Amino acid sequence: MKGIKDKFSHLPEAISGLRELAYNLWWSWHPEGRGLFRLLNRQGWYLSNHNPVKMINRMDRGALEEASSDSHFMRHYDSVMARFESYMTPSRGWFCDNVQQPEKNKIAYFSAEYGLHHALPFYAGGLGFLAGDFLKECSDLGIPLVGVGFMYPKGYLRQMISPEGWQVGACEMMDRENAPIRKLEDSNGDPLTIKVPIMDPTIYLEVWMVQVGKTSLYLIDTSCEANEEENRLISDRLYTGDLEQRLRQEIVLGIGGVRILHQLGVDYSVLHCNEGHPAFAVLERIREKVEGGMSYRDAFECVKNTTVFTTHTPVPAGHDVFSYQLMDKYFGSYLPTLDLSRDELFRLGMNPAKPEGFNMTAFALRCTAYRNAVSKKHGEVSRKMWQQLWPELAMDKIPIEYITNGVHVPSWIDRRLGDVIFNRYLGRTWLEEHDQPAIWELIDEIPDSALWEHHRYMKEMLIAKIRERARIKWRNAGSDPNNVMASGVLLDSAALTLGFARRFASYKRPTLLLQDLERLAKIVSDPWRPVQIIFAGKAHQDDQQSKQLLQQVFNAAKDQAFGGRIAFIEDYDELLAQYLVHGVDVWVNNPLPPMEASGTSGMKATLNGVPQLSVLDGWWIEGYNGKNGWAVQGAEGSDRDARDASAIYDLLEKDIVPLFYDVDEDGVSHGWVSVMKETIKMSGPNFSARRMAKEYTERFYQKALEAAIKAEYRKEKGKLKVDMFGGI
Ligand SMILES: *Cc1c(COP(=O)(O)O)cnc(C)c1O
Numbered sequence: 001m002k003g004i005k006d007k008f009s010h011l012p013e014a015i016s017g018l019r020e021l022a023y024n025l026w027w028s029w030h031p032e033g034r035g036l037f038r039l040l041n042r043q044g045w046y047l048s049n050h051n052p053v054k055m056i057n058r059m060d061r062g063a064l065e066e067a068s069s070d071s072h073f074m075r076h077y078d079s080v081m082a083r084f085e086s087y088m089t090p091s092r093g094w095f096c097d098n099v100q101q102p103e104k105n106k107i108a109y110f111s112a113e114y115g116l117h118h119a120l121p122f123y124a125g126g127l128g129f130l131a132g133d134f135l136k137e138c139s140d141l142g143i144p145l146v147g148v149g150f151m152y153p154k155g156y157l158r159q160m161i162s163p164e165g166w167q168v169g170a171c172e173m174m175d176r177e178n179a180p181i182r183k184l185e186d187s188n189g190d191p192l193t194i195k196v197p198i199m200d201p202t203i204y205l206e207v208w209m210v211q212v213g214k215t216s217l218y219l220i221d222t223s224c225e226a227n228e229e230e231n232r233l234i235s236d237r238l239y240t241g242d243l244e245q246r247l248r249q250e251i252v253l254g255i256g257g258v259r260i261l262h263q264l265g266v267d268y269s270v271l272h273c274n275e276g277h278p279a280f281a282v283l284e285r286i287r288e289k290v291e292g293g294m295s296y297r298d299a300f301e302c303v304k305n306t307t308v309f310t311t312h313t314p315v316p317a318g319h320d321v322f323s324y325q326l327m328d329k330y331f332g333s334y335l336p337t338l339d340l341s342r343d344e345l346f347r348l349g350m351n352p353a354k355p356e357g358f359n360m361t362a363f364a365l366r367c368t369a370y371r372n373a374v375s376k377k378h379g380e381v382s383r384k385m386w387q388q389l390w391p392e393l394a395m396d397k398i399p400i401e402y403i404t405n406g407v408h409v410p411s412w413i414d415r416r417l418g419d420v421i422f423n424r425y426l427g428r429t430w431l432e433e434h435d436q437p438a439i440w441e442l443i444d445e446i447p448d449s450a451l452w453e454h455h456r457y458m459k460e461m462l463i464a465k466i467r468e469r470a471r472i473k474w475r476n477a478g479s480d481p482n483n484v485m486a487s488g489v490l491l492d493s494a495a496l497t498l499g500f501a502r503r504f505a506s507y508k509r510p511t512l513l514l515q516d517l518e519r520l521a522k523i524v525s526d527p528w529r530p531v532q533i534i535f536a537g538k539a540h541q542d543d544q545q546s547k548q549l550l551q552q553v554f555n556a557a558k559d560q561a562f563g564g565r566i567a568f569i570e571d572y573d574e575l576l577a578q579y580l581v582h583g584v585d586v587w588v589n590n591p592l593p594p595m596e597a598s599g600t601s602g603m604k605a606t607l608n609g610v611p612q613l614s615v616l617d618g619w620w621i622e623g624y625n626g627k628n629g630w631a632v633q634g635a636e637g638s639d640r641d642a643r644d645a646s647a648i649y650d651l652l653e654k655d656i657v658p659l660f661y662d663v664d665e666d667g668v669s670h671g672w673v674s675v676m677k678e679t680i681k682m683s684g685p686n687f688s689a690r691r692m693a694k695e696y697t698e699r700f701y702q703k704a705l706e707a708a709i710k711a712e713y714r715k716e717k718g719k720l721k722v723d724m725f726g727g728i
Contacts, residue, residue, distance in 0.1 A: 004019055023181075031415045044059060051117075051180070105270070109134070112238070116212060120181065120210065121156035124503065126503070131149075134689060135147050136410075140690070148220070149218075153221070154173060160571075165551040166547065194256065203248075246322075253277060262288065276319060279309070311365075314595055323358075370703070375404045404692065406688045407687065435688055462583025466579075473570075499587055499588065499610075504538065512590045514552060515641060525563055529657050532566065538572055582608050585610065586612070587614075590615045590648065606628070606680070614630075615633075623687065632647040659671050
């Protein structure tokens with residue numbers, strides 16, 4: 001592969017396959033891959049935070065040679081490499097068997113963030129994990145797709161909480177040398193550099209690649225030498241509050257991204273814009289066709305019929321609007337190259353309900369033929385929200401469909417639950433066939449005690465992890481004792497444990513459980529049936545309001561009145577998310593309806609048998625069936641927070657706590673385990689990334705690919721005519 005020949009120069013020839021393996025995130029969702037690295041260096045695996053590139057870089061040649069002459073290790077090595085190679089065979093998979101040969105007609109997927117692994121911090125939250133899970137699933141199914149995104153050198157916020165409970169995050173530079181990521185080079189071995197000439201001064205892009213199984217993800221980096229200072233900062237960090245910088249980012253992502261694919265010779269005929277951020281890619285695709293001799297009209301139709309757009313949120317701040325003045329500044333010299341007038345462009349991005357700027361979502365909706373929201377409810381909300389773009393249509397005819405989100409099952413299932421319990425009771429092929437509902441009916445075969453004991457173990461693991469983090473904090477000189485106490489030191493693995501972890505944003509109401517502190521104190525401090533709550537999540541650095549919510553939660557965690565039964569865990573990331581969705585007893589979600597377009601963390605929890613207690617919004621409207629968790633019908637009117645909180649306390653007091661503690665003589669709460677089983681049965685087949693990726697393919701990609709083939713055919717026919725005339 002390009003760009004990794006010179007990595008791991010100390011690797012003995014006999015195990016040189018580890019280079020390819022370490023630089024392919026395949027290992028992150030295949031336990032045998034992780035197991036091989038753990039076998040190579042158990043301590044190093046732990047100390048590198050499960051990052052094989054970092055681990056191998058830190059090993060010396062002697063240790064590697066020792067492994068390569070150890071027959072036990074080599075047997076594992078050979079078997080894992082054989083499985084890896086077989087997985088990577090391009091002509092394998094569902095897409096190939098059911099749709100078409102994958103060599104041609106790739107799909108280019110553009111997203112501003114990707115959540116793939118904690119060693120690659122290019123994400124803020126749910127949108128990123130959705131995109132990351134999607135790339136992994138496309139690899140598993142053999143869907144021929146490439147990803148395009150941003151490399152944010154300072155994307156990563158290390159969250160620390162001051163003694164006053166204030167988030168004082170520091171941006172940490174990503175350690176590129178030790179991450180499973182490679183810089184692409186040109187044929188001379190220099191960094192591949194691509195120009196975005198429409199801006200003055202010209203922006204230069206370098207490109208990094210992450211190999212996600214069979215899927216390649218290209219990441220744009222502007223922090224290169226060739227750029228002027230101002231331009232170097234474009235890819236600095238995710239979702240900057242500075243609108244001009246944000247516009248520049250979106251130009252680089254959309255237009256720069258298409259140029260990169262062109263330069264790399266990536267043959268794709270369908271574009272998928274994940275959210276509005278990369279939508280300028282549409283313009284560059286049109287420009288390429290106009291340059292090739294097509295009229296603007298034809299190029300627009302052709303691009304529209306081969307582009308998919310997914311909208312992800314009803315929250316107004318999630319839809320970028322740029323002033324016309326800014327648009328003029330950046331697009332003035334670009335538009336003539338597309339044969340597009342300023343007025344025409346602005347009409348494409350106009351939101352009739354708020355015409356004072358260029359709206360990226362309105363633009364994306366007008367320029368794409370396949371549009372979707374991310375849950376059934378979000379479909380309704382989006383049709384209402386964007387009805388004004390199609391004033392002649394009735395509400396239910398507004399052309400925005402929905403494809404409900406899903407999570408990548410191999411990434412989010414606990415390894416032991418999958419390998420030990422599911423393999424035994426669902427059959428060894430359960431993972432390959434996990435979108436078949438019949439497989440999941442077998443969940444009832446699992447003995448209650450097996451599931452209950454497994455879950456208790458996961459809870460012990462979670463609490464041990466939290467205590468270890470608190471211990472590290474406590475060892476730091478000058479650490480504040482109350483602050484350490486708030487980090488989960490007193491958590492008790494026998495107590496009913498609720499988890500609330502996600503980005504802190506006001507519509508997610510992270511303080512809702514704290515509405516009535518007295519009532520809450522009574523619930524958590526019941527000496528016979530105690531309840532504890534674990535909170536985690538980051539606020540955006542520029543979002544003071546969310547930082548205040550976080551402070552309220554942190555102060556409750558510090559409050560002695562709760563006796564250490566409320567905890568706030570710093571620095572929520574993918575690794576902590578894994579522990580939490582496997583280990584808490586109940587996953588709590590209480591957004592302000594209908595603002596939660598889908599939500600995915602609850603899918604991760606329910607897949608692992610952790611039932612959800614959630615306000616009915618997003619995916620839970622489809623997921624809740626009365627047997628598999630608890631639901632609160634969001635209240636209407638002015639005191640809705642108080643009423644929603646009260647409904648949640650009611651459920652805890654009357655249903656959830658009594659059921660959990662209703663333990664039989666065998667030590668198992670059979671009633672609870674039956675809810676756990678219903679939870680898995682509902683989640684496994686319906687809310688997987690596999691179901692989602694197949695829906696995108698069957699409902700959108702296939703049609704878009706056909707449209708591309710037709711357009712190609714017309715073009716060829718057109719050429720034929722020209723040639724004939726030329727011949728005459
Ligand atoms: C899944 C996930 C999210 C999304 O959570 P929601 O509650 O659905 O918004 C955010 N952060 C991390 C680390 C995740 O794994």
